[in-house]
Amino acid sequence: MPEGHTIHRLALDLERDLVGHRVEASSPQGRFLEADRLDGQVLRSTEAFGKHLLLHFGAGSVVHVHLGLFGRFRRHRHPAPPPRDTTRLRLVGPERTWDLVGPTACELLTAAGLRGLRARIGVDPIAPRTSREALDRAFDAFSRTRRDVGAVLLDQGVFSGIGNVYRAEILFLLGIDPATPARDLSRRDFDAIWRKARELLRLGVAERRIVTVRDAGRRPPRREALHVYKRETCRACAGPIARTTSANRSLWWCPTCQRPRGESTRS
DNA sequence: AGACGATGCGGAC
DNA sequence: TCCGCCTCGTCTT
Structure with missing residues (x-):
């Protein structure tokens, strides 16, 4: 699944389901404890560049996701099935629930971390315009x-x-x-x-x-x-x-x- | 039950 | 250049 097209598609799909809404966030697997800090925040926007996905939350939190070779996002209608033991992050919106499993990266990014990430990523063929x-x-x-x-x-x-x-x-x-x-x-x-x-x-x-x-x-x-x-x-x-x-x-x-x-x- | 592979990547040498 | 990590569907025993 995950080459650049997958990540950009995900950003669009997550935007459609979750942006503008208060989102329930949790880490059933427990390997992304910061999910608690996101819980109840509004998802403001999603962003994709290269194979990286960013979720911008209301209070300024930025979640960085990289699927790596095995990572997957799954989309569920409500009622969503119970999360698997491996579900790193669950995001519950008004009508859909998204589960992230197996990512290489799922982390909160500092402003410096975000700058560093942007700086080391080359030109993205999917980006609408490139200087x-x-x-x-x-x-x-x-x-x-x-x-x-x-x-x-x-x-x-x-x-x-x-x-x-x-x-x-x-x-x-x-x-x-x-x-x-x-x-x-x-x-x-x-x-x-x-x-x-x-x-x-x-x-x-x-x-x-x-x-x-x-x-x-x-x-x-x-x-x-x-x-x-x-x-x-x-x-x-x-x-x-x-x-x-x-x-x-x-x-x-x-x-x-x-x-x-x-x-x-x-x- | 166990092995294997896969569209990725960072770090150790 | 190689190794290790992340997960799970599919195939073999």
């Missing part, structure tokens, strides 16, 4: 590193919100060999990656899932919605999909369609 300066800084980091482009796409300090599925799909769609050193790519390539990331992640927010294949039809099964991720054969050339490792994660790619420099482009 020229921020984009130039991202390109700067992109063009200086010795790492391969596959690793850089996962670096949340450069681009934020891209995860292991989107990186494989973006590189395929742009015809780029994932082992290409990032600094060998041009500004034009960088811009193409940025545009493709914006297109795909924003579509993911709307669709509530990752879909990178055009004409996949409505609600296609997962493997029909993707080009290369965890696939055996290439959707374009029917050749075998290769699996390599980049930034310690598996990366699926097509050695025929993806070349050291992205001269071939498809969509």
